[in-house]
Amino acid sequence: QVPLHESGPSLVKPSETLSLTCTVSDGSISSHYWSWIRQSPGKGLEWIGYIYYDGTTNYNPSLKSRITISIDTSKKQFSLNLSSVTAADTAVYYCARVDLSSGWYTDLWGLGTLVTVSS
Amino acid sequence: SYDLTQPLSVSLALGQTATITCRGDKIGTKNVHWYQQKPGQAPVLVIYRDDERPSGISERFSGSNSGNTATLTISRAQAGDEADYYCQVWHNRAAVFGSGTQVTVL
Numbered sequence: 453q454v455p456l457h458e459s460g461p462s463l464v465k466p467s468e469t470l471s472l473t474c475t476v477s478d479g480s481i482s483s484h485y486w487s488w489i490r491q492s493p494g495k496g497l498e499w500i501g502y503i504y505y506d507g508t509t510n511y512n513p514s515l516k517s518r519i520t521i522s523i524d525t526s527k528k529q530f531s532l533n534l535s536s537v538t539a540a541d542t543a544v545y546y547c548a549r550v551d552l553s554s555g556w557y558t559d560l561w562g563l564g565t566l567v568t569v570s571s
Numbered sequence: 572s573y574d575l576t577q578p579l580s581v582s583l584a585l586g587q588t589a590t591i592t593c594r595g596d597k598i599g600t601k602n603v604h605w606y607q608q609k610p611g612q613a614p615v616l617v618i619y620r621d622d623e624r625p626s627g628i629s630e631r632f633s634g635s636n637s638g639n640t641a642t643l644t645i646s647r648a649q650a651g652d653e654a655d656y657y658c659q660v661w662h663n664r665a666a667v668f669g670s671g672t673q674v675t676v677l
Binding site for chain 2: 489497546559561562563
């Protein structure tokens, strides 16, 4: 079983909302920050935002107006909504776990899911 | 915002040592983490908190951080080390990734 697993539509139309869910299979959801990170084709990594189990969030300022990250601790899932998407939002989206013990490093990544924005 | 600058690419011969830099303003005051990403795969943490190695990561990977430059060193390079490498810090509670360095082992 994959410790972190992203799920959601692989194709989204321009101007619509991209919605992804990450299911946590390994460990507690209450003791880490949970991040979304994306990578456009052939490009580098871009942090989208994180959420804590208590609902505390922080978002990338460049995307903040379009992002909502939520969490359902009972289902051990957290989700990403990105509104008003354009072709520039086409990317592999990763969910990831941030270890808070010291230094805040991302120690676990999902396999990633490719989301294409196209009509 | 906070910017991290990495060289676009590094090439080295099998068995040689690769040095990948990550430059940022006063980066020496931050914890730097390094990730290895092979084509079609998710990134993997190879160094955290400047110079710590996660379990399972080869001792050939090492890191340092001082002043305005953090460095990832890959000793005795192997073909399997070919990958993109990204540095990362937290700035004002936002994660910032470097631009990435492609390492080619000849």
